Amino acid sequence: MSTASNGNRLLQIALVALIAAGAPLGLAIIQLTWWSAWSWAGVALMSFSPMLAVWLYRRLFSTTPMRPAVERYHRRLTATMIVYVAALMAATHLYDLGLTTGPIGYLVALAPAAPIVAIFLIIGQFLREETDEVMGQLIRTALLWSGALTLCEATVWGFLETFDKVPNIWMWVAPVVFFAQLGVTLPLAARRYR
Template sequence: MENEKPTWPRTALFMVGVVVLTGLIVALGLSHVLSGAAMVIAVFVWSMVFVAYVYFGSARIKQCRPGPAMQRYRRRLSITMIIYTVTLLGSVMLLKHGGLTGPLLWLVAVAPAIPILGVLGIIGLYLKEEPDEFERAVSVEAMLWGLATVLAVSTVWGFLSNAEVVPAPPAFLVFPLFCAAWGASQPLIRRRYQ
């Protein structure tokens, strides 16, 4: 079991990479350097780089190969996130320039949520398929930390929004916030057992 625990230098380096890549896309979006098709292409390229970085980088955190359940989870998740990226970019472009109305507007607007619902199913499959009780326990505890983070941020932001101190919270950021807190809490949970 000792050789399965993450090493802190690798974990820290991986997390720095995630923060830098995330900062890069936020800076690109806020700078308005690119627009239209160039921005869509830049976001798509960034998304593929980010998925590849997380896919290969997260595997390097551990000193051993991930088990079969984790390999299946990572493969399913990567494919679903690529589908999500393509769906999101297509949806944004159609909503912006498509002049859609009626049921087609609703369908295009909700389309990016469908792969996210698939991710929830993939997470459930992983928990069902993972034979290692320690790995399941770490994942479940990390999910609870992710949920606690979402609830805390949503509650505080909601009350600030009710007082008109800040704008209404963007609901589409709930799932990314959950995932970020879930991922960031896992190394901290594992550290307790080292």
């Protein structure tokens, strides 16, 4: 490899890493600017930078074409995340305006939850469509590990919370933790098939 192509390769790696760094940066922005206009930038970074980094990585470094089921999964997931961010922004804005009292408040509160529930349905649809048995088993293993970890953490935290040893955490944090852990358990499960 020539020096120019090595430099180009390093630049590509740095670009993917920079985009992937948007997830923790987004979390930090949310933490530092809670419920302000800047929080939405954090939500967008946290939601979309991992997907964009994966897409860019595959585009720059993958030598094999993306499997059709995986491609459909990514399209569905991206569309659902766009709906999620829009629903979350709209629901929060309506809450800030005081328009969530009465029965309509239940619909507004559930609007951001619906896309998260849809993500689990999208994962199930992906598992039905994926014809590669190894890929399917890998995803199921990672889902099991991530789900077990999340339930164990929720159980421990719940008992600590019951005895006033830790602060209350909103329940919607559980799927966020689940998906973050899925990002870790998937590569760990993949090591079994190398």
